[in-house]
Amino acid sequence: MRLILLGPPGAGKGTQAQRLVEKHGIVQLSTGDMLRAAVAAQTEIGKRAKAVMDAGQLVSDEIVNQIVSERVDSDDCRRGFILDGFPRTLAQADATETMLAQKGMSLDAVIEIKVDDDVLVDRVSGRYTCANCGAGYHDTNMKPSVDGVCDKCGSAEFKRRPDDNAETLRTRLQAYYKETSPLIGFYYAKGMLSSVDGMADIDDVTAEIEVVLAAV
Numbered sequence: 001m002r003l004i005l006l007g008p009p010g011a012g013k014g015t016q017a018q019r020l021v022e023k024h025g026i027v028q029l030s031t032g033d034m035l036r037a038a039v040a041a042q043t044e045i046g047k048r049a050k051a052v053m054d055a056g057q058l059v060s061d062e063i064v065n066q067i068v069s070e071r072v073d074s075d076d077c078r079r080g081f082i083l084d085g086f087p088r089t090l091a092q093a094d095a096t097e098t099m100l101a102q103k104g105m106s107l108d109a110v111i112e113i114k115v116d117d118d119v120l121v122d123r124v125s126g127r128y129t130c131a132n133c134g135a136g137y138h139d140t141n142m143k144p145s146v147d148g149v150c151d152k153c154g155s156a157e158f159k160r161r162p163d164d165n166a167e168t169l170r171t172r173l174q175a176y177y178k179e180t181s182p183l184i185g186f187y188y189a190k191g192m193l194s195s196v197d198g199m200a201d202i203d204d205v206t207a208e209i210e211v212v213l214a215a216v
């Protein structure tokens with residue numbers, strides 16, 4: 001199964017992708033996570049991407065198209081993958097079509113997670129992840145069962161993203177509406193778009209996504 005998760009910053013793409021990984025045994029390909037790993041490793045791409053990401057703007061199409069295309073060739077992507085945060089511009093959507101066709105692959109679904117803007121500040125400012133395994137949490141919406149201990153790996157170290165503040169979120173949202181939201185019409189016109197209510201509880205959003213996937 002190959003699918004795209006679309007939605008604004010804080011919509012729940014990463015949260016739902018982690019659940020799909022567990023349930024379906026497919027891989028989460030988050031361009032945000034890949035770029036953050038490149039920044040942490042201080043690679044050439046990471047050095048070029050850091051200031052852009054910290055400002056909440058989009059990294060160049062050329063960079064992200066290349067990292068996704070290379071990643072998709074890995075053995076662990078054979079069973080399928082979830083594109084989380086990619087494509088994010090119409091140029092990236094075109095490149096995705098060409099890339100998949102060249103690799104003899106096709107998409108099964110594009111799922112838009114719809115969320116009102118006013119909850120996004122709370123979602124991103126309350127978000128943190130396990131520094132060891134990357135499991136996602138939230139100060140109020142999704143706490144670990146034991147305070148300060150990751151449910152998945154037992155680590156007591158957590159981290160927050162430098163772009164998760166109200167000011168940078170405004171720039172990220174502008175980039176979303178200007179560059180990414182046109183993809184909703186793009187995939188709707190191809191008859192591939194399904195939308196789910198991202199304002200619902202996390203479990204209910206998961207259930208709605210499973211209904212979509214059962215029909216493809």
Ligand code: AP5
Nearest residue numbers: 009010011012013014015031032053059085123127138141
């Ligand atoms: P990226 O990492 O992709 O960030 P984003 O798109 O801004 O999305 P987020 O990761 O912030 O949100 P999410 O939808 O994953 O929400 P989450 O599930 O964590 O990109 C970061 C940067 O990298 C970009 O700004 C750009 O610079 C660059 N970049 C990345 N991809 C690129 C590309 N293709 N092209 C160019 N540049 C690119 O949920 C958020 C919080 O809310 C969590 O704490 C969660 O617990 C909580 N939550 C989730 N769902 C619910 C719910 N239903 N109810 C209540 N709380 C919920």
Ligand code: MG
Nearest residue numbers: 013014030032
């Ligand atoms: Mg994410």
